[in-house]
Amino acid sequence: MVEKARKLIVNSDKGNVLNELMRSIKECERFYFSVAFINFSGLQLLLDSIKEAEEKGIQGKIITSTYLNFTEAKALEKLKEFQNVELKVFVTDKEIGFHTKAYIFEYSDSYKVIIGSSNITQSALKSNIEWNVEIVSKQDADFIKEVLKEYENLWNRSIEADDEFISRYEEFLKGFKHSQNTTQLIYEHRKRYIVPNRMQRRAMENLERLRSFGERKALVIAATGTGKTYMSAFDVKNYKPKKLLFIVHREEILKKAKETFEMLLPNEGLTFGLLTGNYKDKHADYIFATIQTVSKCFHEFKKDQFEYLIIDEAHHATSPTYQSVLDYFEPEFTLGMTATPERSDNQNVFELFDHNVALEVRLHEALDDELVVPFHYFGITDIDDVDLSDVSIDDIAEITRRLKVNERVDFIIEKMNFYGHDGEKRKGLGFCAGIEHAQYMTDEFNRRGYKSVCLTGEDSPDTREKYIHKLEDDEDELVMIFTVDIFNEGVDIPSVNTVLMLRPTNSPIVFIQQLGRGLRKFGEKSFLTVLDFIGNHNKTFLIALALNGSRYYDKESLKVAVATGFANIPGATHIQMDKISQERILEQIDKENFNSMKYLKEEYNEFKQLNQGRIPYFLLDYLKYDGAPDPVKFIDREKSYIQFVAKVEKDQSLKELLQNEDFEGAIKELSSKLPIKRIYEFVIIRYLLDHDCVTLQEAKQQILKFVEYVDDDSVIHAFEYLNQDYYDSIQKKNKPKLCQYQDGLLVKTPLFTNLLENETYRKFIEDTISYGIFRYEKEFNRAYYGVPHFKLYEQYQMIDAALLSNYRKIHTSFRGSGLLTNGKEFFLFVDLHKEADVKESINYKDKFFNTREFQWQSVNSTTQQSERGQDIIFNKQRGVHLHLFIRKYKEMDGKTEPYIYIGKGNVVEFEGNKPITVRMELEHEVPASLYIEFTEKV
Template identity: 35%
Template sequence: MGEINSLSQSLQQSFINKAQNANKNYQAALLTNDKKEGKKFLSTLLKELGQCDEFFISVAFVTNSGVATIINSLQELEKNNIKGKVLVSQYLNFTEPDALRKLSKFQNIVLKIATNDFHSKGYLFRHGNINNIIIGSSNLTANALCSNKEWNLKVSSTKDGLLYEQVINEFDKELANAKDVTADFINEYTEIWNKAKQFRKQNNIAAQTALSKFVTPNQMQSEALKNLNDLRKSGKNKALIISATGTGKTYLSAFDVQQYKPKKFLFIVHRRTIAEEAMNTFRSLLGSEISMGLFSGQFKELDCDYLFSTVQTLSKQENLQFFNPEHFDYIVIDETHRAGAQSYKTILDYFKPGFLLGMTATPERTDGTNIFELFDYNLAYEIRLHRALDEGMLSSFHYYGVTDITVNNEVVDEYSDFNKLTSNERVNHILAKSEFYGTDSGEIRGLVFCSNNKVSLQLAEAFNQKGYKAIALSGASSEEARLEAIKRLESTGSDKIDYIFTVDIFNEGIDIPSVNQIIMLRPTQSAIVFVQQLGRGLRKTDGKEYLTVIDFIGNYNNNYLVPIALYGDRSFNKDTIRKLIRSGSNLIPGASTVNFDEIAREKIFESIKNANMQKLADLKKDYEDLKHKTGKIPMMMDFIKYGSRYPWLFASYAKSYLNFINRVEDNYKGTVPPDFLQLLELFTLNINNGKRVEESLLLRQLLEVGHLNKTDFINEIQSLYGYDINEETLQSLLININFNFIREGYDNIRLENGSFSLGSNLISALGNDTFNKFFADSIDYSIAAFNESFSKGNYLDGLIRYNKYSRKDVCRLLNWEQAISSTVYGYRTKNGVTPCFVTYHKSDELEGDINYNDHFINPAEFAWESRSNRKLSSAEIKNVIESKRILLFVKKEDGEGTDFYYLGNVSIAADSIEQGVTDKGQPVVHFRFLLDKPVEDTLYDYLVQQ
């Protein structure tokens, strides 16, 4: 009866009254792909597959990319003997034969194909007596599941419901009339599909040829072009563009040349083939009216206005003499990270162009050259990988994090010996995963990244012995050998190879468009290197639909770097990284997906828990990198501006950001007296930490104008954030900023006659220029951090749902006069408000009297119990029951630190309060909390999973 009642309430909520409380699992819902909201239809599909007892899929089209998005789930269903039926269509011969071939291998799936004009898109999942039905527009393709604008309606029905009967009867009828997908059928259909594909390809070529005449900048390129123009307007004559391989750097430079209109133009690259390709790109965009030519090797077409040259030819003195130093109005240097080489320096020292543009995917140099300095630190634009994926400039990818092989009950780790890394057992494991996940076309063109050259060589040989064609390359391999291997990897002839094994020589500067599978067989030591290696397969090319990435995850200390790289995170904030992992593919751009097997996922969560994100060496490196990039000592706001490491890590490490600077620089040492340094520490750790914006915003206003009317401040908060603050909060601000909350107070600000003003202590400190600078920066960081996490819909009287807070934070944000966090423990009632703090997975070593039996019943209900030795008649219990507000805070385990997720406000379910006893026979009171909003799926799953 419980299910029926829940379904009835959900129907009421969905179709009659949205205010009705209902079980989220049974709500009718419109399922769409929305990148701004971080939503993909795929996430619902995966959740349903992961929880169902049986599944039915009826789609017109199924592609390799579609199967790739759910293949891990299908494997898990097969392992658990969960049966399914899949009905696809031959409509327009769009369904891909390789997709049928993959689906047909699953023993738990009945696969059939309708050969008529069958065009349905529906999914049905049985969960006991309840059936979830999704009908809409999404076929089983990656684009339809992840990025296209699709509408799909999800409804629930019992097995006795009319809707279920209609849907299952229609499915069974069509299934009975469809053909079995046998090996013979797939072979016959492959011939038909190939002909249809060729016809579509010819039509696409014709359409693309017509469209190529109307190429316009995409959004990223438009932003970069505006920045370049603004730099020139401000008098700058140099600029640097950082852009991932395959993101249209050449087109971007051509668009800028188009707006600059130079009379004489020079484009410098390191290979003639690239110069020729660049010239063709410029010609296609700018037309044939402008004369263009090559200056490379035997080609010296000096009578052209736009010249495309190789550095090897141009850097020779006898060739430079053909040109006056001011001959060119505009010069582009491609692959600018090479500019530290003497040949490039010779050219740069010789020419004096009106404007110099550098373009690179990897500005970091190991030879000590500061590329940013060469371009006067004028970074016009940085096109990051994930933004490029979002704009559709790169091929989509499907990433699979899989558990590395276990040998003698030991998983591969950093210290595994050569024999374990190259064992026949491991080779078979690698090949099994490679064959299972496959590629977009079925024909492998793969790169394999190994931990060292010896392993690389041995594994390549092992692959050859298993019937694959593989070559190992190392730093000792000649340029000719590397180019020959690449040529063979891209070949369509008998000399084609399947894999190139290497360690790191393909991290950058190599373009192999046809790569469609990357295998990672090494620990991730650097997020930058991971992205560089991933980028080797993201170049778009004709006939390539997506890249398959298979990452073998062992017991590596640095596993936490995998999500940092995949999701483009630069914060190194543990909670941010956990959230990214929980989001699955929702926060991955476009049709790309991220998939971990359960063991690999847990290894990454374990690595995040154990990782030290505040190693001084790491902080110093990121600090030096940003200093290198900006040409100055960076402030906290610079880390935000440039998307670098979370600046709070620097500040909390040293108690203030100025303290950190004093550790790594000599410039500021001794410039701030000890009492001012202590004041800055207090503000950093207790006020300007981004947990509440009111204090920081008030301080920012007082820095600017010296005083502020109380009413004006209230109005500003309402204008900026849409909520009101009361007199209690205003008094709390005064207490907090003057540090009466945590210690004997300061005279930092005053509230007199309805107006805020600066107090004597802060006025004195602000007289010190260094204190002033770092204090203002701390304030600006705090406001920016709050704004990033603020959501009007999740803001509840001072706290933001799903943000993390310490007990001390909660005391402050509830406007309590003092930080009594040390006496809060599991809960504390004060002023009619009760915050409850729960560690969900408690240590086995906890004594029974404090090992509370707190747990979720479902995402909307929470079973909670009081401390031991408490009865219904206890004053403490009466205070909880009579509370005006009860707040629920939960963290997964103690290893997460001192902060808890705020899950919202709760009410006590009627008739749920019961007297009970602990295992030791001590009295305890049981409650059932009703959350004001069900916990979102990914956080709920993360918290409850052991």
């Protein structure tokens, strides 16, 4: 290593302290750490690096301290297992504290020293605001001599962390923890419940907004453990209903919900009561009822008795039992809450709540908002004896046979013990290929002294409950439950700290559900350990889809995510795959064509299987699960979703529906606009489903239910667009007209009116519109983006710029050249590379210099003296906005790629003529993850 400038290491989207330490341990010849605290949460992230160092013969010394009793005995015990690490502890007293955070790496001719604020904890290494300065200097530099001398001094003053010391320290910590327990609990209690978290605030704001526009129903979708009950109590506190009815499906939830409301509304002079098999508090102000009980006595209440109605686990609300209750009551407002809008029959949960989704929180958002604990995922290459390369993913019997290998059990236990777990007792869930496999794993674990049990759908609820309690009991010997799929969703074991993925992943949805079983916050639990044993199955790449967290992906972004260890994952969550697994997944992604009919069919059929084998007829079905496929890919293939399903299912009834040319044309016309990039048109069409016409003012009123502001001209432009004013002659000939713009009104056409009179046609039309609106809300939120209506880092096609800039000429003319204009708005569309499969294909004319600067070259005919040339090179002085849209490749897997909007740029340098080459300064720094995606070739 050579001497180089100092650098600042912080936790950000550009990198983190952990990556720097892992890289340095790997490259150095010796290392020396001195840190005040070592937690197991942080140490676990460094285990593989230290192990690799041990195998290479790299020696290390580590000093930590007893300061504030924050270092964990468990972390010290783990470090003692490594032969290459000498461990000492600086024992502090009242007079002397210990605050050092220093990492020293020795190389053949130099030293690297990192000094700053980061201890070895998961948050300090990955997510906290930390400042650490890295200095690389030659061995004989005065600074290095001083650092090493000080380290040696500390080393000599510290105590060897032998077994006796660790044992005494552990006993002390247990006693200390016990004496601190009461105050800690009181503090946590107050801290947690008085102030709404970010998710709860967002939900409450959206509920208030929906109510202000006269909406009487809304749905909140958020994972188990994210605080939906508290959110509902906060909203009730604001709304102040005199009477409330809270309905749940399971009685065990009821008492907790009542306690939450009592705690948050202590001084409101309200009475709280239960309505269950055992309790009949029918005269209370706020009644908490099971559906089983209230469905038998709802007629005893007045229809308008309750101003506010809450349905927990709202995905059950489509059942006849719920329907009879919901049809009877007439509250001012109804709130539905669910972890997943999965429905138990053919009814639509979204429809039940008037398609008003106040909030939807999926896994990545829950991690970002710290609503769940972070997870540490380790992708481990399975043993060679397990060969799944030639077996079908659906052949459970054969997969089970091949997984039942004694050596594999030993390997799983070895890895489980190496990586460890959070907390004192391991509380694990192992997801298996089938019942026989789960039973085999249980028997083998028990044989090796790890107390385990097998639970499947065949076990009674009481049996399951019994073993869940045993697993959660710190004093009980049970450490593992092996199962097939009963814990995918709906069953809550908050204290789970280990998840073993022991079967080949065949669905991103199931993967996320299984992962989610261990993410519930619980006591002092700080993270979940996930061990995934990755075999050579040909669908291994599905793991990458699940972990990527984006429903809308392409091959290149997926490869970059895998190669960079999913750097975009929020918070202290850590994803690490060993080299073989990573290469195997990258190779599979390369070979797979994500746009082929074969792949799309497989994706569709996998989703159908999770839909209880029912045909998912509607786009809204795809909003039920985190990790569901993107149905717009199916639309792109066959022009509408219904046509795709008709083809895949060979469904005669759907084919007959599509015989009606007006219906087929209307559904294709609406589908072609998905995913919508501004919401105005779809909101207006949805209003016209139940009204003959709409005025400008009515349209604005409807649009404002979804966005915080809209300008008049954009609404008028939406009216003109729906009137097909900007369609070319071929479009006008081939696309049915659903609306007519006349005398300041947008009127429903007779063709559209006739279609809506047919209940089946209407259902499919409504589904397409609702899906468009819902997805827009998810991706764009409530913000007003102005004109042009562009959101940073969103995907766009060239023609979108015409619509979104209120272009008042034919929109299909927006294509071809890399520069399109609408008045003072200039749109620059850039391809950085040729096709994805062409090596060394960078377009050096158009390129990034860094995350803030970009070089762009005009077409060959542009001169500096021309009006166009002057507008470009002096854009700021002339009031010209240069909007940059960039894509890596023009095409991938035979499909045109979208551009990504990176904001506006201003020219700071220019040279040349015919063409002009300009250097632009971007108004917004490109996020590191996106910059890597644009500039790295995997």
